[in-house]
Amino acid sequence: MDKKVSKIKNGLNGEITIPADKSISHRAVMFSSLANGKSIIKNFSNGADPHSTLEIFKKLGVEFNFTNDELHIISNGKLTPPCQNLDCGNSGTTMRLTSGILAGQNFNSVLIGDESLSKRPMKRIIEPLTLMGAKIESNDNKAPLRFVGQRLSGIEYKTPIASAQVKSAILLAGLFADGKTKVTEPYLSRNHTELMLSYMGANIKTDNTTTIIEKSILEPKTIEICGDISSAAYFIVAGLIVPNSKIILKNVGLNPTRTGIIDVVKAMGGHIEILNEKVVSNELLGDIKVEYSKLKACEISGDLIPRLIDEIPVITVLATQAEGTTTIKDAQDLRNKESDRIFAVVTELKKLGANIEEAPDGMIIYGKTSLTGNTTVGTYHDHRLAMSLYVAGLICEKEILINEFDWINISFPEFERLFTNLLT
Numbered sequence: 151m152d153k154k155v156s157k158i159k160n161g162l163n164g165e166i167t168i169p170a171d172k173s174i175s176h177r178a179v180m181f182s183s184l185a186n187g188k189s190i191i192k193n194f195s196n197g198a199d200p201h202s203t204l205e206i207f208k209k210l211g212v213e214f215n216f217t218n219d220e221l222h223i224i225s226n227g228k229l230t231p232p233c234q235n236l237d238c239g240n241s242g243t244t245m246r247l248t249s250g251i252l253a254g255q256n257f258n259s260v261l262i263g264d265e266s267l268s269k270r271p272m273k274r275i276i277e278p279l280t281l282m283g284a285k286i287e288s289n290d291n292k293a294p295l296r297f298v299g300q301r302l303s304g305i306e307y308k309t310p311i312a313s314a315q316v317k318s319a320i321l322l323a324g325l326f327a328d329g330k331t332k333v334t335e336p337y338l339s340r341n342h343t344e345l346m347l348s349y350m351g352a353n354i355k356t357d358n359t360t361t362i363i364e365k366s367i368l369e370p371k372t373i374e375i376c377g378d379i380s381s382a383a384y385f386i387v388a389g390l391i392v393p394n395s396k397i398i399l400k401n402v403g404l405n406p407t408r409t410g411i412i413d414v415v416k417a418m419g420g421h422i423e424i425l426n427e428k429v430v431s432n433e434l435l436g437d438i439k440v441e442y443s444k445l446k447a448c449e450i451s452g453d454l455i456p457r458l459i460d461e462i463p464v465i466t467v468l469a470t471q472a473e474g475t476t477t478i479k480d481a482q483d484l485r486n487k488e489s490d491r492i493f494a495v496v497t498e499l500k501k502l503g504a505n506i507e508e509a510p511d512g513m514i515i516y517g518k519t520s521l522t523g524n525t526t527v528g529t530y531h532d533h534r535l536a537m538s539l540y541v542a543g544l545i546c547e548k549e550i551l552i553n554e555f556d557w558i559n560i561s562f563p564e565f566e567r568l569f570t571n572l573l574t
């Protein structure tokens with residue numbers, strides 16, 4: 151489906167509730183499947199990616215029922231051998247985290263993915279899991295991944311990149327391994343795995359960038375999932391760059407390992423306020439108020455990168471509207487996401503009239519530029535690129551056409567309806 155987007159005349163106004171966090175939804179399904187008893191997930195994501203995870207755990211013998219908007223999960227804490235390949239679709243989180251779980255089972259299994267996922271690097275998890283004793287066959291370190299179930303032993307491992315998927319794969323394998331498993335990362339990546347495993351009674355301890363886990367029995371729990379700050383990001387940026395906007399985004403996850411975008415907005419001088427903070431199911435959440443602002447450029451690098459990794463495409467759109475030169479560095483792993491996000495963002499935003507350059511590990515954006523639009527852009531089968539281009543389209547002088555816009559369903563099927571709710 152192609153999508154036409156045109157300039158918004160009267161600003162975005164009002165309040166919306168941001169749908170469930172994708173990362174937390176994946177983990178809620180996986181960890182509840184490993185618990186012995188009935189777990190309840192409130193506010194499970196409608197995105198295609200978390201549903202890929204759910205389908206996989208069904209094939210591993212776990213029972214799922216949707217009742218009154220709640221997802222009930224019934225498990226005896228043990229997975230059963232699947233009779234078919236397990237399809238992760240487009241979801242890197244599904245493939246990498248499930249690998250950690252499958253490596254230490256007493257049965258064999260195969261993980262497959264779509265065209266994009268089958269091109270993404272899996273060496274980053276194959277290497278540490280193999281050190282723990284896992285037997286994994288791959289297509290030159292890419293999917294399909296074939297697991298020959300093994301008994302695992304704990305390791306001490308320093309991850310070369312700050313990746314929550316890598317860290318989580320090792321910690322999950324550690325749940326089934328003999329002895330202690332210790333993971334240290336260069337900077338802290340999102341810590342939903344650590345928080346949820348601890349909430350479910352696992353034997354896990356974190357000290358700064360190091361986490362230690364031991365074999366544990368997980369307790370079934372009620373998990374209420376907060377809104378996804380990565381989805382809120384499109385509205386945060388739109389609210390800041392569309393003149394006459396003032397919006398409130400409700401129920402957004404504010405885990406400090408995810409709030410890099412809020413720090414960037416503050417550094418750029420944007421008007422942003424956090425309201426009604428509280429902790430639910432071991433995660434911090436609250437409401438975000440944002441309004442149209444005059445912005446200045448800033449540098450985005452180092453330990454900030456893992457705290458906003460998925461928001462970089464839309465932050466780039468924001469930077470086109472900031473006075474001065476915004477530099478994004480240390481973000482080379484963006485080239486390994488659903489698309490090469492450095493190349494894709496630079497190529498497509500240039501078409502819209504942005505003054506932007508590609509660097510090996512990031513981008514340089516010269517602002518403020520008025521975006522001309524009047525062109526067709528592509529999404530590279532990447533949901534985050536599709537939504538970032540939509541936000542850019544809201545301030546383009548002339549209408550734009552976004553090809554294959556339906557990739558947004560991977561994480562955020564409610565995206566357009568929520569934008570429409572804010573039109574005045």
Ligand code: S3P
Pocket residue numbers: 172173174243312313314315316318339340459460
């Ligand atoms: C995720 C971790 C990040 C992020 C992805 C979701 C997770 O990936 O980009 O969208 O849920 O653990 P990396 O761990 O590869 O940085």
